[in-house]
Amino acid sequence: MGNVRQQFWIPRLMRQVKVAFRRCISYQRFNNLPFHYPDGENLLSRKVVQTRPFNQIGVDMFEPLHLKGNQDVPETTAKAYGLIIY
Structure with a gap:
């Protein structure tokens, strides 16, 4: 990046480099490892x-x-009960 900046001025160069790395398949293969x-x-x-x-x-x-109705039927309401077995 330093060599590029010596010759050219590219706005937001760091962001563009990060985007290019994220699109690179080889980079993803080695850096997107599971936690x-x-x-x-x-x-x-x-x-x-x-x-x-x-x-x-x-x-x-x-x-x-x-529970309230959706946009088509807004005036309908209902009650719902829940039961969790663990």
Whole structure:
């Protein structure tokens, strides 16, 4: 980039270089790697209890949601209830 700037004045050269790099297939292949999660800490054995799947479940019900109509029928309203099982 320094050599180019010695001979030519190109407005927003840095931005154009970044755009060119992002479009380059070889650059993407080596720099768009998946995120590497850091290693987690070991859990204490007294805090972790091994159980069978679905040994403990929970239910969460939430209040009614007031739904309005869309642009075609704006005057219609309805109530919807929710139930989450985990």
